[in-house]
Amino acid sequence: MAKLPVSPEKLITRFGPHLNFAPQEGYPGRDEPDATVKTHCCFCGMQCGIQLLVKNNRVVGFEPWMEFPFNQGRLCPKGVQRYLQDNHPDRLLHPIERVEGEGFKPVSWDHALDRTTSEIKRIQEAYGKNAFAILSGVSLTNEKSYLMGKFARVAVKTANLDYNGRLCMVSAGAGNKKAFGMDRSSNNYADLEHAEVIIVTGANVSETFPTLTHWIWRARDNGAKLIVIDPRVIPLARTADLHLPVKPGTDSALYGAMLKYLADHDMLDHDFINNHTTGFEDTLAAVQDYTLEWAETVTGIDKEKIRQAAELWGRAKTSFLLHARGIEHHSKGVENVLGCINLVLATGRIGRPYCGYGTITGQGNGQGGREHGHKCDQLPGNRDISNPEHRKYIAEVWGIPEPELPQKGLTAWELIEAIHRGEVKGLLSICFNPLISLPNNNYVREALEKLEFYVCIDFFLSETARHADLVLAGSLHEEEDGTVTTAEGRVVRIRKAVSPPGNARTDTSIILELAARLGEADKFSYENSEAIFNELRIASKGGTADYYGITYKKVEDNMGVFWPCPSEDHPGTPRLWEDKKFATPDGKAHFNPVKFREPSEVTDSEYPIVLTTGRVVSQYLSGTQTRRIGKLVGLMPEPLLEIHPELAQRYNIRQRETVRVSTRRGTGDFAANIVETIRKDTVFIPYHWPGRKSANQLTIGTLDPVSKIPEFKVCACRLEPLGVFTQPGETNAFDSI
Amino acid sequence: MEVTSYKTDMEFFVDMQRCIGCKACEMACAECETNGHESMIHVNYVERAVTIQTTVQVCMHCDDPVCAKVCPADAISKDDFGVVHTANTARCIGCSNCVMACPFGVPIKEEKYDMMMKCNMCYDRTSAGKKPMCATVCPSQALFYGTREEISRMRPNSTPVNTFIFGQQEVTTKVNIMMPKGSTHLKIH
Numbered sequence: 073m074a075k076l077p078v079s080p081e082k083l084i085t086r087f088g089p090h091l092n093f094a095p096q097e098g099y100p101g102r103d104e105p106d107a108t109v110k111t112h113c114c115f116c117g118m119q120c121g122i123q124l125l126v127k128n129n130r131v132v133g134f135e136p137w138m139e140f141p142f143n144q145g146r147l148c149p150k151g152v153q154r155y156l157q158d159n160h161p162d163r164l165l166h167p168i169e170r171v172e173g174e175g176f177k178p179v180s181w182d183h184a185l186d187r188t189t190s191e192i193k194r195i196q197e198a199y200g201k202n203a204f205a206i207l208s209g210v211s212l213t214n215e216k217s218y219l220m221g222k223f224a225r226v227a228v229k230t231a232n233l234d235y236n237g238r239l240c241m242v243s244a245g246a247g248n249k250k251a252f253g254m255d256r257s258s259n260n261y262a263d264l265e266h267a268e269v270i271i272v273t274g275a276n277v278s279e280t281f282p283t284l285t286h287w288i289w290r291a292r293d294n295g296a297k298l299i300v301i302d303p304r305v306i307p308l309a310r311t312a313d314l315h316l317p318v319k320p321g322t323d324s325a326l327y328g329a330m331l332k333y334l335a336d337h338d339m340l341d342h343d344f345i346n347n348h349t350t351g352f353e354d355t356l357a358a359v360q361d362y363t364l365e366w367a368e369t370v371t372g373i374d375k376e377k378i379r380q381a382a383e384l385w386g387r388a389k390t391s392f393l394l395h396a397r398g399i400e401h402h403s404k405g406v407e408n409v410l411g412c413i414n415l416v417l418a419t420g421r422i423g424r425p426y427c428g429y430g431t432i433t434g435q436g437n438g439q440g441g442r443e444h445g446h447k448c449d450q451l452p453g454n455r456d457i458s459n460p461e462h463r464k465y466i467a468e469v470w471g472i473p474e475p476e477l478p479q480k481g482l483t484a485w486e487l488i489e490a491i492h493r494g495e496v497k498g499l500l501s502i503c504f505n506p507l508i509s510l511p512n513n514n515y516v517r518e519a520l521e522k523l524e525f526y527v528c529i530d531f532f533l534s535e536t537a538r539h540a541d542l543v544l545a546g547s548l549h550e551e552e553d554g555t556v557t558t559a560e561g562r563v564v565r566i567r568k569a570v571s572p573p574g575n576a577r578t579d580t581s582i583i584l585e586l587a588a589r590l591g592e593a594d595k596f597s598y599e600n601s602e603a604i605f606n607e608l609r610i611a612s613k614g615g616t617a618d619y620y621g622i623t624y625k626k627v628e629d630n631m632g633v634f635w636p637c638p639s640e641d642h643p644g645t646p647r648l649w650e651d652k653k654f655a656t657p658d659g660k661a662h663f664n665p666v667k668f669r670e671p672s673e674v675t676d677s678e679y680p681i682v683l684t685t686g687r688v689v690s691q692y693l694s695g696t697q698t699r700r701i702g703k704l705v706g707l708m709p710e711p712l713l714e715i716h717p718e719l720a721q722r723y724n725i726r727q728r729e730t731v732r733v734s735t736r737r738g739t740g741d742f743a744a745n746i747v748e749t750i751r752k753d754t755v756f757i758p759y760h761w762p763g764r765k766s767a768n769q770l771t772i773g774t775l776d777p778v779s780k781i782p783e784f785k786v787c788a789c790r791l792e793p794l795g796v797f798t799q800p801g802e803t804n805a806f807d808s809i
Numbered sequence: 810m811e812v813t814s815y816k817t818d819m820e821f822f823v824d825m826q827r828c829i830g831c832k833a834c835e836m837a838c839a840e841c842e843t844n845g846h847e848s849m850i851h852v853n854y855v856e857r858a859v860t861i862q863t864t865v866q867v868c869m870h871c872d873d874p875v876c877a878k879v880c881p882a883d884a885i886s887k888d889d890f891g892v893v894h895t896a897n898t899a900r901c902i903g904c905s906n907c908v909m910a911c912p913f914g915v916p917i918k919e920e921k922y923d924m925m926m927k928c929n930m931c932y933d934r935t936s937a938g939k940k941p942m943c944a945t946v947c948p949s950q951a952l953f954y955g956t957r958e959e960i961s962r963m964r965p966n967s968t969p970v971n972t973f974i975f976g977q978q979e980v981t982t983k984v985n986i987m988m989p990k991g992s993t994h995l996k997i998h
Contacts, residue, residue, distance in 0.1 A: 098842035133840065136945045147946040152836040278829035282948040289827050289949055293964050307829040310861050689831045703839070707832055717858070727858075748859045 074523040074539040077170045080763070086175060087533035088162030089695075091702035094133075099159070101127025109569040110137055113151040114211065114549035115692045117433035117559035118142065118283050120151055121631075124550055124569045131158035131550060131569055140631055142261065142558070148282035149704060150692055156701045157548060158570065162532050164545035165574030176533075176543065181577070181585075184542055188500070189589040191525040191541075192228060195498040201478070205232035205487050205496045209503025210240065210441025211693075212579070213554030213566055214619075215604040217437065218452055218611065219583055219596075220502065221445030224478075226470050226595055227587035231481035232496060234448040236504045236693075238484035240397070240438050242779040243405025244431030250406070251413040251662050252648075253655030254616045255454060256439065257430025258422055259392070260560040260634065260646040261287045264296075266426040269388040271299045271381075273412065274323065274398020274785075275432050278307035279689040281396075281559070284432065291392075299381050301326065302398060303684055304714065304756060305749035314381055317751050319372040320684040321671030321786035323399045327411030328359040328668060329367030330382040334418050339386030341420025348652045349417050351663035358665035370668065372751065385415060390426035397434060398686070401784040403672045405776045410664040417661050423649030433559040435693065436549070440557030443617035444608055448481040452608060453615020462615075469611045471595055483780040485510065485773055491519040502529040502546065502579060507536040508694035508762050511771035511782045512737045529582055534696040535762040545576035552578045553601040555627060561645075562632040563622050580604070613638070616655055671786040672774035675753075679735060679788035681719070682754040685767045686785075691760035699760065709801030711765050713742035714756040715791075720746045723791050730796040733757070735789045738769030743798055755789065814938040815890050818956050821930065821944065822969055823865060824987035827951035830854070830863035834943035834952055841931070841942065847919060849895075849928040850943050850952075865951060867943065868893065868915045868928035869973075870983035876907035876916055876927075884925075891983040892932060896925040912975050912997075960987075968992050 076083065105125040112119040121140025125133040134155050136145030167184035168176035195204050206228065208220040217235075224233035245255040252258070264270065264287040278285050285308065292298060300309035301316040301323070309315040318326055334340055335356050345352050364375035371378075385391065393416055399408040413429065421427035433439045445452040445466075452469075455462035457480050467474040482490055488510065490496040499520075510516045520526065520539040528540040537543050550569040557563050572578060580601065587596035598604045602624050613620035621637035622644070633644040654661045675682060690707035692698045699705060713731050725731055728743050733755070741764060742757055750756055757767040772787040835848040855862045874893045877885040884900035885907060887893045896907075896916075901924040907916040908925060916927040931941035939945070944954035953960060960969060969985035972994035979994075988995065 094840070094846060096842070096845050098840075098846075102842075136942075138945075143948075145940075145945045146948045146950070147833055147837070148831055148948050149833045149836040152833055152840065152946060278831065278949070282829060282831045282833065285827075285829055285949040290963075293966065295966075305861055307831075307861050307863075311826055689829075703836055745857075747857060749861050 074520045074526040074541065076538055077172050078175045080538065082175060083533065083538050089700045090161050091705055092156045092160045092700055093702040094156060099127070099130065099132035102133040105132065107569070108135060109567050111550060111567040111569060112556065112564055113147065113154055114157070114436055114697070115150045115154065116281055117435060117438045118281050119436060119556055119558040119564055120147055120283050122147065122151060122154070124155060126569050129570045131155045142560070142562070143283045146283045146286060149690055149707065150698060153701045153704050157697045158550065160532070160700055162700055163573060163576070164531055164533060164543060165576055166545055168543050168545070170541045181575070184544055185585055185589055188527045188542060188544070188586060191498060191527070192590065195524060199497050201229050202232045202481065203496055204228060204230050204498040206230065207484060207487065207499065207501040207504045207506065208233065208235040208446040209435070210235060210237045210438050211436040211549070212441060212503050213437060213552065213556055213601070214440040214444055214563070214608060215554040215601045216579055217441040217446050218444040218608045219580060219604055221452065222470060223583050223587055223596070224446070226472055227590045227592040229476070229478060231478035232448070232487060232490070233446060233481055234484040234487060235441070235446045236484065236509060237435065237438060237442045237447060238780060239509055239782065239784070240434050241400060241431055241442065243400035243402070243776055243781045244395070244409050245442055246406045246779040247409030247413060248431070250664055251410060251417070253657070254648070255442065256561045256617070256635070256648065257559060258648045259428030259430060260562065263426050263428040263647065264288060264291045264392050266294055267291050267296055267390050267392040267428065269297045269299065269384050269391045271301065271385065271391070271393045272308060273301035273393070273395045274400065275394055275396035276302070276306045276308070276398070276686055277394070277432070280434065280687050281432055282689060297384050299384060303751045303754050314377060314384070316373045316377055316381060319751065320682050320754055321402060322371040322668070323408045324404060324411045324666050325362065325367055325370040325668040326373065326378065327408070327415055328362040328666060329364055329378055330385065331356070331414055331418060332359045332362045333364065333379065333382035334386045334415070337386065340418050344420025345418065348654070349661045349663055350658065351665070352418070355414055355663035355665045358667050362668070372753070386419065388421070391419070391421045392426070392428040394430060394432055396432040398785060400431070401781060402786065403774045403776050403783045404669050405781045406778045407666045407669070411666045414663055414666065417663055423647070423652055425647070430559070437556035439559055439561060440555065440563065443557070444612065448483055453612030453619070454617040455615045465614070466611060469607070485775060485780065485782055488516055488519045491522055494522070497523065498525045499523050500527050500529070501536065505534040505536045505694035505696050508760065508766060508768060511768050511784055512773045513766055513768045514738050515773065529579055530696070531576065532696055532700065534694065544582050546582060547572045547576065547578040552580060555605060555624070557635065558632070561634045563619065563627055563635060564632045565624065565627050672783055673772050673787045675788045679790050681789050681791055683733065683735065683770060683787050683789040684754055684756050684785050685759045685771060686756060687760065688758045691758070693760070695760040711742055711758045711761050711767060712745040714745050714747055714750050716750050716752045717746050717748060718752050719755070720744060723793055725791065725793045728797050730794045730798060732792040732794055733770060733789050734792070735770040735772070735787055737772065740764060740766060740769050741794065755791070759784070815936045816938055817890060819935070819954055820957060821867070821941065821984040822953040822960050822987055823867060823984060824951050824953070824967065825864055826987070827949040828852070828863050828865050829949045830861065831948060833946045833948055834865065837942040837946040843933070844926060845919070845922065847926065849926060866913060866915060867952070867984060868930070869913050870930060872981045872983065875910045875912065879906040879910040881906060892930050892935070894932065895927045895929045898924060901925055912973070912980055966990055970995055973997060
């Protein structure tokens with residue numbers, strides 16, 4: 073029974089989002105804090121170092137942490153304002169239970185935990201173990217990510233566990249595993265500093281990873297050429313040496329044509345290709361017809377620009393290629409990633425100083441969270457749940473017979489489909505707001521409404537949590553000790569600054585208590601977060617993501633340690649592949665042939681415009697935290713429809729006019745922002761908002777066949793101006809439907 | 810607060826080319842309770858319809874500050890380090906002379922306080938040997954606070970300029986803007 077108990081308006085009145093502002097004179101005690109806690113920002117994969125100021129168990133401000141090597145005090149607006157998620161009026165202070173017609177009422181922890189475990193048991197006895205599913209998220213620490221994987225398999229005994237990393241970097245992970253046998257950015261970002269050429273493709277660095285901008289600008293100070301591939305002139309592209317405005321969904325055609333150009337003009341590293349790779353001939357054969365003229369037709373990029381990009385890339389001595397969700401959120405996300413890797417391998421510029429490649433992980437612990445087993449096909453250490461040896465090892469670590477370890481379960485989107493089919497009846501979620509972040513979210517809402525029981529662990533009542541039968545008041549980033557792994561592969565320490573307020577509990581203690589009530593207390597007994605990490609170290613030992621040699625002390629002493637780090641005397645690995653021994657079974661890097669395919673939905677006379685989605689600098693993911701921080705909301709109160717003036721003129725759309733955007737899945741109304749900084753055939757909407765302002769009402773749930781990532785970045789839409797004009801923030805963007 | 814901790818070799822450099830418009834500087838500036846949580850630095854789009862270019866405007870701390878000259882209440886003062894301080898709250902009469910006189914458009918009259926407020930280069934931080942908050946957090950380092958030697962080593966393709974020519978008038982400032990290598994001044998017609 074996961075329908076809303078009362079109207080969304082009533083829930084919003086009680087639980088928000090409300091906007092939190094610091095008092096004009098600042099929080100009391102900021103000048104004389106009890107503690108200055110060195111930790112990290114809770115938002116993106118950069119995990120910038122920051123110091124939180126604590127007074128009387130409240131976070132009252134921040135101070136830049138100048139010594140942390142990646143950001144040296146630098147922060148983005150989200151980082152500056154992050155502390156305002158503390159002391160927030162919307163914070164859940166006790167467990168709450170759905171009451172039909174009334175909303176939610178506070179209940180005791182005993183009642184909440186008892187009801188949760190009895191519902192898990194009831195559903196599993198009636199429908200089978202896998203009828204109860206778990207959705208997790210990678211804003212959780214490594215410890216909590218590991219714990220969720222173990223909890224699902226050992227305590228709940230379900231195969232159906234997946235995570236919001238499925239919407240993040242799974243295409244990159246799958247591509248990297250195919251090519252390198254390992255899923256990690258090959259280099260730390262200091263290698264950008266002297267790269268001669270940098271390609272940034274499908275990564276709005278300055279809005280989603282603002283602090284990474286510094287390293288790219290440093291490279292340019294040193295003479296680097298910057299190539300930005302994006303349908304929009306993103307802030308990073310404004311001064312780029314080359315901006316390639318690619319038509320959404322055609323990235324692999326561009327990379328294919330560039331590869332052919334490199335081969336045709338013999339700008340290849342033959343020694344590297346011959347000695348350290350496989351598959352080059354087949355890969356080249358796949359692109360033999362991909363001329364610059366053909367690529368221009370497909371991608372919409374001037375062929376001369378493509379030639380210049382290939383020339384720059386081909387002739388460089390050092391280089392760095394970065395990509396992110398822009399090329400990964402596609403039904404061919406893995407192929408796009410492989411297309412990029414092929415360009416890197418063809419020129420042999422990897423495993424050397426200032427020769428780098430990597431995906432830029434989006435979520436706070438997008439890297440570590442994807443390594444330790446809260447993913448349906450994975451066990452800790454980035455092990456494979458279908459590999460008998462891997463299963464045996466982890467079953468031993470967990471103290472269970474191997475046959476009792478569930479097999480591979482369904483991915484996040486497939487779980488929503490399974491709920492629709494009636495195969496999954498119960499759900500526990502943590503750190504995941506699928507009503508905002510999954511595509512085609514009307515379909516997601518219908519799924520939630522079909523559940524017999526839904527329990528959510530969260531600190532705020534997110535749009536998805538509104539549909540829960542029970543919400544367990546959990547903890548913020550700064551309320552538990554732990555570690556996360558940054559987008560560079562650097563394991564860093566998250567320090568507890570304050571205790572959860574009121575009757576809220578730490579996520580860890582909630583999970584441990586649920587495990588105990590499910591009869592597995594002996595396997596879920598840890599003194600503290602470090603004890604969980606020490607078990608994770610053993611569980612990861614010998615896996616590709618080997619953390620065995622990383623200890624809390626070592627992380628603290630060195631301000632981070634890069635995995636793999638197989639032994640305590642190992643210094644960690646900031647740069648992979650220096651020995652040219654790749655983690656594939658044959659030790660070689662693998663080229664993979666990539667033929668261009670169209671996206672799953674192309675434009676036609678009914679839906680003639682390309683819709684792409686993305687992010688803005690002031691919001692993080694589904695906005696559960698950042699849509700509650702006043703000044704961040706003030707920067708952009710609502711999502712705007714970016715549209716080129718020529719396209720706007722064709723539909724007679726005027727600046728700030730409300731435009732109804734429709735796709736085969738849904739309809740949303742957005743104010744138009746008419747700008748020349750976007751392709752003429754494409755409109756853009758950022759996705760962080762719910763309800764009537766949700767871009768994901770429109771997006772398509774087609775999955776990449778390998779990574780199962782949905783195709784957020786391209787679908788077909790139509791536009792209808794409504795003749796209505798609003799002021800920024802005038803319409804309520806927060807309502808759920 | 811030890812005034813003697815002010816580092817006189819440290820200067821402020823602004824490079825519009827690096828600005829990504831993220832407004833981290835505004836957010837960080839507004840954290841200061843002496844500003845009443847208002848930002849004293851301003852980021853604006855130049856013309857969003859045609860470009861994503863933003864500009865960032867911080868007080869330039871003129872060598873001969875016209876804001877102080879035109880102040881009828883002697884509320885604005887320049888100290889020995891060259892920092893032009895925001896209006897003295899006891900003296901400011903909210904007349905807006907400084908708002909209209911400043912060639913860079915920096916001072917703003919805050920109506921709710923009925924007085925002018927502007928950047929004082931984070932005097933609480935800089936006088937304690939720290940960097941100003943905006944230049945500390947700026948993720949693109951469009952705002953840089955450091956020595957002249959550091960900036961010339963780190964950014965060999967550009968030159969700091971602190972001479973601005975407005976018509977017949979030349980204004981020199983404590984704050985520098987980064988211009989193409991070899992530039993000596995910025996002429997505003």
